[in-house]
Structures are given as C-alpha cells and as structure tokens.
Amino acid sequence: MSVESYLKKHTETLVKDVGIEAACAITGKSKATLGRYYSDSAEHADRFMPVDVVAALEAAARFPHVTAALADLRGITLAYDNERTGPTTTGVNQDVVALAQRFAMLMSEYNSAISDGKISINEAKRLLRETIAIQQVLLQMKLNLEDEVV
Structure with a gap:
C-alpha cells in the first residue's frame, strides 16, 4: 500500500x-x-x-x-489515553501484574480472532484496543521506573 x-x-x-x-x-x-x-x-x-x-x-x-x-x-509510537482519569499504579510490582493481565487478555482476544483462520476487521479492532491498553500499562511502568531511578 x-x-x-x-x-x-x-x-x-x-x-x-x-x-x-x-x-x-x-x-x-x-x-x-x-x-x-x-x-x-x-x-x-x-x-x-x-x-x-x-x-x-x-x-x-x-x-x-x-x-x-x-x-x-515515521515509526513513532503514540500513547493515546482516552481514559485520562484512569487510576495510576502505586509501583512497578503492580505494573508487572497489570502488564501480565493485559497480555493475557490480548492473547485471549487473539485466540478467539484466529480460531477461524482469519482475523476480521472487528477482531482486529479488539486486538488493537488490547495492544493500546498494554502500551498504557508500559507507559505507566516507565514513569514508575523513572521515579525509582531519580
């Protein structure tokens, strides 16, 4: 394309x-x-x-x-937060747990999507939402790690 x-x-x-x-x-x-x-x-x-x-x-x-x-x-990753009022985490340990949970949700969505051998547009949108949620967790984790370094 x-x-x-x-x-x-x-x-x-x-x-x-x-x-x-x-x-x-x-x-x-x-x-x-x-x-x-x-x-x-x-x-x-x-x-x-x-x-x-x-x-x-x-x-x-x-x-x-x-x-x-x-x-x-341009190869840039954006962090889009449509729920800006969402809860922030209290530390890296909580971030790791949230990341594992989100990744499990992504894999569950992927498993459902690929079950018929083809990922539909709606399935791709659900996968995208989960991927964005993982990005948000990673961003929060990055901020918490930066706080610990300083």
Whole structure:
C-alpha cells in the first residue's frame, strides 16, 4: 500500500468515525469535498485533507486516526489515553501484574480472532484496543521506573 492510499484510508476512517453529517458541520466542508480527501480515484490522487480540518475532526473523533497513521509512517509510537482519569499504579510490582493481565487478555482476544483462520476487521479492532491498553500499562511502568531511578 502506498503512503498516499494509507493516508486516504485513515482519512476516510476519521470521517466515518465522526459521521459524515457531523464532519460537514464541524469543518464547514461539503460531503463532496470531504469525499474527495479520501477518494482513491486518479483525479483526486493529490488531494489531501488540510491539517486544520484533521485537527477539528480528531477533536470530535474517538481516536486520532490520521495522526496515528502519520506517526506510524515515521515509526513513532503514540500513547493515546482516552481514559485520562484512569487510576495510576502505586509501583512497578503492580505494573508487572497489570502488564501480565493485559497480555493475557490480548492473547485471549487473539485466540478467539484466529480460531477461524482469519482475523476480521472487528477482531482486529479488539486486538488493537488490547495492544493500546498494554502500551498504557508500559507507559505507566516507565514513569514508575523513572521515579525509582531519580
């Protein structure tokens, strides 16, 4: 998949996450204009969503789809915390337990997903959610380890 089609795919996901009508209201753009931003037709191949439009839509979306895609293209891992008020741990030992639990949940999801030999889109989304949860635990663990070093 080319960089262009990868970005267009994530742009489409962002618009669909927000909803086309809501996206039009948020951005002041028409359905046709938003559609051109993620169209894979040759006439729209060089047309991409402006950054300010991406920012406005990602503020309303459940996940920063385009930002995550851009980070992925550069080999950057983002820590996205959609539950910022979640509990913090009290130390590394608790982090290790949480990490083991999350990894077990990921393996359980994977086992369910691969049972028919194919991972569906919904199964992939569940796996992604568990992977992000593991990232959050690892980030908390990193912060706790840094506190112990200092």
